[in-house]
Amino acid sequence: MSIGEFELIRRFFNRPPRRFDVVEGIGDDCALLKPQAGKCLAMTVDTLVEGVHFLPGTNPENLGHKALAVSLSDLAAMGAAPAWVTLALSLPETDENWLGGFANGFRSLADHYGVELVGGDTTRGPLSITVQAVGLVGEEGALRRSSARWGDGIYLTGELGLAGLGLEILLGNSALQVPEAVAKLERPQPRVNAGLSLAGFANACIDVSDGLAADLGHILKASGVGATLDWTALPMPSPVRQYIEMGGDEWMPLRAGDDYELCFTVSTEREDALVSRMADFGSSCVRIGRIDQQMGLRLRKGGGVFDMAAMGYKHFTNGA
C-alpha cells in the first residue's frame, strides 16, 4: 500500500466528533460512547462483497452511500434513531481517488442523519465493506418482526421493484433507459424518518432487502400468522409496469431485493391515524394487504388468489 493504515484513516475519516454522546471517537483502542439513559441500543451489521452484493466497477461514492444505507435501513426497521457506526474496509490496493469518493458518499449520508463514524479497521484484501450501526430506541417502542396480529393492515413505504429493474438494466437484461431505477439500486434511501414515526405505533416491521415476499415471510413466520396481498395495491412505478408489459418477470417486484422500503403492519384501530402521523415525519405509505389467521402468503390478482407457497414460495427468496 502506498500510504499506511493510520494515515489513510486520518486523511479520509478523522474529524472531531459532532455528537455530544461521543466521548472518544476514532483513535484509541475503542470508541467511548455515552448512551441516552433509559434507551435500548439497536445493533446491526451488514457486509457488501464485490461481485456478490455489487458489480465490479461500481461508483465508489454510490458504494459509500449504500454501505451505510443498508445498515441505517435495519435501524429504521426497528424504529431506532441512528447514532454511531463503525466501518471495516478491505481494499486490494490504496486508490486515493476511490477512497475519497467512498468517504464522500459515506459521510454525506452520515451527516444527513447525524450519525457519527466512531471506529474502523482497514485491511488489505479483496474489496469488502462491513458496517455496524447502533441506534437508540425505547424498549417499548422497538419494532419487532414477531408482533404482527390478525387483522393488521400491511403497509409499504415508497415503491416496489425499481431497484430490481435497475439491476436488470445493469445486467443487460432490459433495454429500458431508467436512470432512477439504477439510482434506486445504487443509492437507496433508508427510511429513517418513517421508522421513527412507526416506533411505538406499528405492530411489526422489516426492511425490504431480500424481496417483499421473502421479507414479509419473515414477519409472518415470526408472528405465527398469514397474509393476503392485493396485486393492484402494490405501488409499482410506471417503468416497472412497463418492464412487465414488455415481457419481463411479473414476479420481479415481489422477488427483487434492494428496495430498502419498510414493510410494516398496523392495528385496524390505528390505521386512520397512520397517514397523518407519517406525514408529520415527512413520510408516506400505502396499504398492500392484510394479516390473516390462515398461515402462508397469498396474492389476490386478476380475480384469483394465488398461494405463494404452492407457487414455489422458496423461489421468491434470493439465494444465500
Add this chain to the structure above:
Amino acid sequence: MSIGEFELIRRFFNRPPRRFDVVEGIGDDCALLKPQAGKCLAMTVDTLVEGVHFLPGTNPENLGHKALAVSLSDLAAMGAAPAWVTLALSLPETDENWLGGFANGFRSLADHYGVELVGGDTTRGPLSITVQAVGLVGEEGALRRSSARWGDGIYLTGELGLAGLGLEILLGNSALQVPEAVAKLERPQPRVNAGLSLAGFANACIDVSDGLAADLGHILKASGVGATLDWTALPMPSPVRQYIEMGGDEWMPLRAGDDYELCFTVSTEREDALVSRMADFGSSCVRIGRIDQQMGLRLRKGGGVFDMAAMGYKHFTNGA
C-alpha cells in the same frame, strides 16, 4: 452454498440469550440491548483476512478463538467489561466441518467471558472475519492512550515475543520446536481481567497487537511524552532468548505483533499497590521502563542507550 444463510446462522450460532441485558438476540433486523445505567460503551471492530492476518489452512477452531480474542483485547485495553459482539463472516463455500470448528472456538471464548453474540451477517466471498465488540466501562475509569504522565512506570502483562516466534516457526524461518509459541500466535488470551483491574487505576493503556515499540509509540505520541525501556526487564521467555542466541532478529520481541498483552503506565505513587491489585484479578505484570519528559522512545541495553527513532523507528511498525 449448500445450506442457506439463515439455516447456517441458526445451526451454528443461535441459542437463547444468556445475558439479562440482551432484550432481543439474533433473528430480527437488529439486536436490542439494554446498557447498564451510567456506563459508557467501549466499541471496537477488527477484521482478519486469510493470507493477510492468518495463513491459509489455519485451524478453524483457533481462528474462531482469535477472531474474538483480538476484539476482547481492545476492550481490555480500555478497561471495559466485554458484553456483546457481532460477527460478519465471508466464506468462499459452506464447509460445515469448518463452520462447526470456527463456532466452537468462538463460543468457548465468548462463554468464558460471558459475552453474547447478538448479530451477524454471513456472505459468500473470500475468507474474511470481522468482529465488532462492545463493552461497558465507567467514563472516569476508561483507559486512554493519551493519559501517560512523566515519571509513570511502564508495565507489561505476560511475556513478549512468543507470538512472533510462533510466526517465524510457521513460516519456516526458525527450526525451533516450540508448540506454546504457535499456540500463543493462534490462540492469544485477551487480558480482560487485567484490563478490569487497571480501569480507574492505570494512566494509559494499549494492547500489543502491532509490536511493543509501535504500540507504546502510540501512547507516547498521544500523551506528548517519551520513554526509556530496559532491555533486561523485558519479559522474554526462554524460547525467545534461545531464538535470539541462535542468530534470530534480536529486535523481534519489540517489533512482532500478536502478543495481545497490555502495555500500560502507572503513576509512581500507585506502583506499590499495583501488584496486589492485579493479583486480586488473577493477573500479573512487570515494569519494563519509565515515561520521560524527553520525546521519543529509547532502549537501555548493554550499557548504552539506543534511540529507537534514530535506529529507524518506523521499521518497528508492521506494514499497513
